[in-house]
Amino acid sequence: MSDTSKTVKSDSSETAKVDKAEGVIEEQETVAPADDPTAAPVTVVDPRLLVREEGFKGYVTEFKRKVKGGELGSLPVFVGLIVIWTIFQLQNDRFLSADNLSNISYYMSATGMLAIGLVFVLLLGEIDLSVGSVSGLSSTLFAVFAVNNGMDPWLSLVLAVLTGIAIGAMQGWFFARIGVPAFVVTLAGFLGWNGLMLWLLGDSGTINIPSESGPIHLLGQGSFFMDQAIIGAYLLAGLGVVLTLIGNFGEQRRRRAAGVPFRPTSEILLRVGALAVASFVAAAVLNNASGVSNALVIFLAALVIVDFVLRRTTYGRKVFAVGGGIEAARRAGINVPMIRITVFAISGGFAAVGGMFFAGQTASATLSAGGGNTLMLAIAAAVIGGTSLFGGRGTVWSALLGMLVIQSIQTGLDLLNMNTSIQYMITGGVLLGAVVIDSVSRKSQKAAGRG
């Protein structure tokens, strides 16, 4: 949603400077031609509007203004991540080792899948408390199908995920059609689906799943992209960078042709450069350990697809619209109950997929799957990453950024041999902190006229 908000505002005959490299203004160039010959005497732009300066300097001032206005975006995450990594590294110098970072990248995928589904629900301004239980139930269902009944593992996977989608749709139906608050419906689900899982597991308590092949092998810790080939990680990083570059320049070309404001080349290069550095460093670190786990690759692919759906399709636009104003959405002809039901179905589906990831981690379905603080971690990840609890604001990338923070804390505490009790307390504190940042930034957004 925000990708065009940073473009150069250049209306009518205003010329804009485009600095080609490192803030040096080399030439002046009209960024957008006067596109409306009809509006000769009246300018569309309000004279009181703070027009963003062009080029790199404008980027910095715009950034400062946004932070003051409460549009923190991903800033708290990056600050938090640096603080967390520094603290843990000082406590234990193995924290930033390639092996540990590789662990973080692997273990964050499972809860990350739950967080992706939660981003959808949070965009509606609702909450789904059942994702943890649904994920546990899905891993158990998979084990019951594949191990106890000897079904094909892939078929079992599809059935388990479909069950998750059906559970989500049912909860969404109670919320959208009957009018039961989502909080209560999913709280009932939280308990009920956990109960069903315990009943299915029965006395044995654990079902071991053979992990030599099939989905559980794919999602296991010993499964890597392109069988640990060094080129694999760099291929992924390069693919991401090249696609972003093509996408950005394609958009710039189309916008230039249509005569609407577009992102200057310097800004695109800066953004893609930052992405390239981050992704290639990550690839190098993971290669230094043992490669990119397939679980992480699937998680990243899911992020890219979901991001596309939310920002570029009518369905995604409808989700944002329902989160921003139900009445407005209804008047625009959007089927609000249908959007709500499908969003909860998506949440249930991703919870079920996340449950498969958990099963892959332990190669078993256990009584504790999806229990404990799984739900809290998933919610915390989405919120820490910058998706608002109040609906209508957020991106799916918050699932990735938030999970980095959450998993770093988890892994760090494990490295320091902290007790579960301490872990729970710290996780609770982090969740509270994230929600406080969300609420405070919402307040200052209101004060800055952007709430």
Add this chain to the structure above:
Amino acid sequence: MVHVSATPVLALRGVSKRFGAVQALTDVELEVHAGEVVALVGDNGAGKSTLVKTIAGVHPIDEGVIEWEGKPVSITKPHDAQGLGVATVYQDLALCDNLDVVGNLYLGRELLHRGVIDEVTMEKNARELLSTLSIRIPSVRIPIASLSGGQRQVVAIARALIGDPKVVILDEPTAALGVEQTAQVLDLVERLRERDLGVILISHNMADVKAVADTVAVLRLGKNNGSFPVKDTSHEEIIAAITGATDNAVTRRAGRRTAEAAK
């Protein structure tokens, strides 16, 4: 100033509407021509909103005929009205605060380019539409939340124009606006007329009505209580029709004065 076509684009003939024991509308007649601004006035509870909602398809009519360009049509749901070319801007604007201006303008009818939302064309069209209407907003890419009340009102009206309607219904568009914003909205109403749209303007503000309307249709207790050309009608006559007081303080004073002058 008024040039009206022969066949009204929208006409209500003997429209009645009941809610349980309440006869909300009785035999109401209304005509809207292309390029005409019809002000719909009346006291609270006179049936203005009900009438507008029957046209917009929110409440289907019980009796009577709605004619569209001379032909009877049935409007039973909002979709029918939109399909004909009736756009309604309700008093509560119902915009999505979190979406930007372009997103709100095109909400529910996004332009697609190979199955993907075509932001570029939408932005281009939105800028063109806003500039032809001389609407002043900071940028088409800022969220609605950062706009003022008047700016939201003009965005809501502009949104009604995206579907290329023939009749635009404005429900008290200036009710909560300041001086400058009211002027902007009234300017916009005149521009709608220049674009040859029929406009139904609901207002309690006689100054606004006198300023932009061509015809004033008065509703009183769910019935027609006169339809006046604005040019030849005084403020008092309209008020009298609204309140039903043909004999009131104002008319008495006026009558006394003319009587004294006659002496």
